[in-house]
Amino acid sequence: MSGRRTVVGVMGGCAAESGTVENARTLGRLIAEHGWVLLSGGRPTGVMQASVDGAKEAGGFTVGVLFDTEHADAAVGLDLVIPTGMGAGRNVINILASDVVVACRGSGGTLSEIALALRFGRPVVLLDFDPGEAFLTACAADARWTLAADPRKAVDAVRGYLEEAGRA
Amino acid sequence: MSGRRTVVGVMGGCAAESGTVENARTLGRLIAEHGWVLLSGGRPTGVMQASVDGAKEAGGFTVGVLFDTEHADAAVGLDLVIPTGMGAGRNVINILASDVVVACRGSGGTLSEIALALRFGRPVVLLDFDPGEAFLTACAADARWTLAADPRKAVDAVRGYLEEAGRA
Amino acid sequence: MSGRRTVVGVMGGCAAESGTVENARTLGRLIAEHGWVLLSGGRPTGVMQASVDGAKEAGGFTVGVLFDTEHADAAVGLDLVIPTGMGAGRNVINILASDVVVACRGSGGTLSEIALALRFGRPVVLLDFDPGEAFLTACAADARWTLAADPRKAVDAVRGYLEEAGRA
Amino acid sequence: MSGRRTVVGVMGGCAAESGTVENARTLGRLIAEHGWVLLSGGRPTGVMQASVDGAKEAGGFTVGVLFDTEHADAAVGLDLVIPTGMGAGRNVINILASDVVVACRGSGGTLSEIALALRFGRPVVLLDFDPGEAFLTACAADARWTLAADPRKAVDAVRGYLEEAGRA
Structure with a gap:
């Protein structure tokens, strides 16, 4: 297919535990192996750095949308660095730019x-992270989300959503 | 006290049910009676319009931070209309501008x-709205939130948080 | 007239010269005397602080839309502080929220x-600041702007634009 | 060089004249031939579409940072589409994400x-567009800008600025 590249957004925290970081790295690798662009908040720590590391191991293309105004202080291995100077305002951009979002275990920003x-109608795959059905159901009448126990199952769910959208 | 006015943000949906709308109106009135500024997303429907209606009944000062670029299409009764043209990006501003946030029953935007x-360390009072402890606890290590069954209890909780901050 | 308050935005730099600062203070006072809300970028220096000082001398209402995420580090005398965390992204809000903009001598942010x-169709009064007709004319086909030599003439021009809009 | 890709932002209007559009197309092609990423506001008209067309003729990589919330209604040929839903708030992002900016003949948004x-310290090359020295000089004490009569001279100036920054 010609046309724009498919983007999978990976969201998650700076201060993630080792299991979460390991999952993010595997996830990044699998995203790259599928030929999808990996987009994240682009910080050089936690889930953001780990997912970029994984994607680059598989030769993928990586984009980081930063809190700050300068290109520095971004995750190592980003192909495209987009400083915004907008702080948490950039969370909206991370979401809108993603065809499907994978949320790794995180906190307020990720939630x-x-x-x-x-x-906004973007499907969300929750990787080893369950903020509760009360929250998820309340988000939108037509919300599409999937709980996934490991990165491989997460990527299966991503592929399913992309196929529904005619993008895989 | 001289200095800036205390701001209570009221968040909630456009398509709210009648009980939620009634609560928002009472909440707005109580906020105004305490002399606090009422800030909301400023749309002319649902929780936003109702909370402004209530505040104006009690002679309060009301601020709306809008999705769109123009002053029109705002809730009736707003004293100050702040168009942003930033869509959901303005959600961040609603929060940062509030000393305490009251969340009425809502969906994705409110969540x-x-x-x-x-x-960001703003205390949240949840008025007749429970998105689940799994979600609330995950938001932040030091998150401060209170479930309140009715507008009067919500305002009691707001006052408590303001007293903690030395603002009441 | 009932309805929302009229907002005059005062734009200008942090590192302004003494004449510019003095003009901003007089301008703020005149805006308040007319009963208009004064809106600025809300920093505690230069044009922003001086215009707030002037407005408060005349008992006006003052709003600051901040670069940062917290209420602190704002101009003294602001009645309403709106932190955005959006850096220069907040420039758009300053403009959209203003019925008329007065630009004091400034640099890139002001320009x-x-x-x-x-x-966006907001009229601009340039107070002792001329960035050149080549620039001003290029901005928009229907751009409305006035060069004003001193604060009193600037406020006359503001009043004219407000009358055109049926707001004065 | 490993590390992030160099980004050249091309700014300009929707309703550009034929000479300006032709310049934008040539500019896009030259940017791609140098291996730089072309970033623009991503609309499917005027300077934005033309610069993308030119870049794709030379096999370049193209990014569009959109006003709106959805991927549709973007320039044809964009490799990466970043909807922001932030309207003119996204202008800040266009600039911060660019190592060097080329401004084609435009109006208020471009200015x-x-x-x-x-x-913000990004060098600007003005392609067949002169908003006047009064404006350019007022923008910043250390402003770096170059007037260029045609796309080839514009790209020479871009290369010079990139060499200064150790990126070419």
């Missing part, structure tokens, strides 16, 4: 991104 | 605002 | 605000 | 981008 994704 | 509020 | 104002 | 670029 705001999940809520926005469901509100 | 993203709750998550951002807890992440 | 971007002038360009946005003219592009 | 706000030039002012922001100079204020």
Whole structure:
């Protein structure tokens, strides 16, 4: 297919535990192996750096949408660095730019991104992260989300959503 | 006290049910009676319009931070209309501008605002709205939130948080 | 007239010279005397602080839309502080929220605000500041702007634009 | 060189004249031939579409940062589409993401981008567009800008700025 590249957004925290970081790395590798662009918040720590590391191991293309105004202080291995100077305002962009969002275990920033994704009609795959059905169901009437126990199952769910959208 | 006015943000949906709308109106009135500024997303429907109606009944000062670029299409009764042209990007502003946030029953937009509020250290009072402890606890290590069954209890909780901050 | 308050945005730099600062203070006082809300970028220096000082001398209402995420580090005397965390992204809000913009002598930030104002149809009064007709004319086909030599003439021009809009 | 890709931002209007559109197309082609990423506002008209067309003729990589919330209604040929839903708020991102900015003949939106670029230290090449020295000089004390009569001279100036920054 010609046309724009398919983008999978990977959201998650800076201060992630080792299991979460390991999952993010595997996830990044699998995203790259499928030929999808990996987009994240682009910080040089936690889920953001790990997913970029994984994607680059598989030769993928990586984009980081930063809090800050300068290109520096971004994750190592990003192909495209987009400083915004907008702080958490950039969370909206992360979501809108993604065809499908994968949320790794995170906190308030990640949860705001999940809520926005469901509100704007982006499907969300929750990788080893369950913020509760009460929250997920409340986000949108037509919310599409999947709980996935490991990165491989997460990527299966991503592929399913992309096929529904005619993008895989 | 001289200095800036205390701001209570009221978040909630456009398509709210009658009980939620009635709660928002009472909440707005109580906020105004305490002399706090009422800030909302400023749309002319649902929780946003109702909370402004209530505040104006009690002679309060009301601010709306809009999705769109123009002053029109805002809730009737707003004293100050702030168009942003930033769509959901303005959710961040609603939160950051509030000393305390009251979240009425809502969906994705409201839930993203709750998550951002807890992440940025703004206390949140949930008025007849429970998105689940799994979500709330995950938002931030030091998250401060209170479930309130009715507008009067919500305002009691707001006052408590303001007293903690030395603003009441 | 009931309805929302009329907002005059005052734009200008942090590092302004003494004449520019003095003009901003007089301008703020005159805006308040007319009963208009004064809106600025809300920093505690230069044109922003001086215009707030002037407005408060005359008992006006003052709003600051901040670069940063917290209420602190704002101009003294602001009645309403709106942190955005959006950096220069907040320039757009300053403009869209203003019925008329007065631009004091400034640099890149101020000039971007002038360009946005003219592009979004907000009239601009340039107080002792002339960025050149080549720039002003290029901004928009229907751009409305006035060069004013002193604060009193600037406020006369503001009143004229407000009358055209049925707001004075 | 490993590391992130060099980004050249091309700014300009929707309703450009034929000479300006032709220049934008040539500019896009030359940017791609140098291996730089072309970034623009991503609309399917005027300078934005033409620069993307030119870049794709030479096999370049193209990014569009959109006003709106959805991927549709973007320039044809974009490799990466980044909807923001932030309207003119996205102008800031266009600038911050660019290592060097080329401004084609435009109006208020383009002029706000030039002012922001100079204020944030991004060099600007003005292609057949002169908003006047009074404006350009006022933008920033250390502003770096070059007037270029045609696309080839514009790209020479871009290369010079990239060499200064150690990126070419």
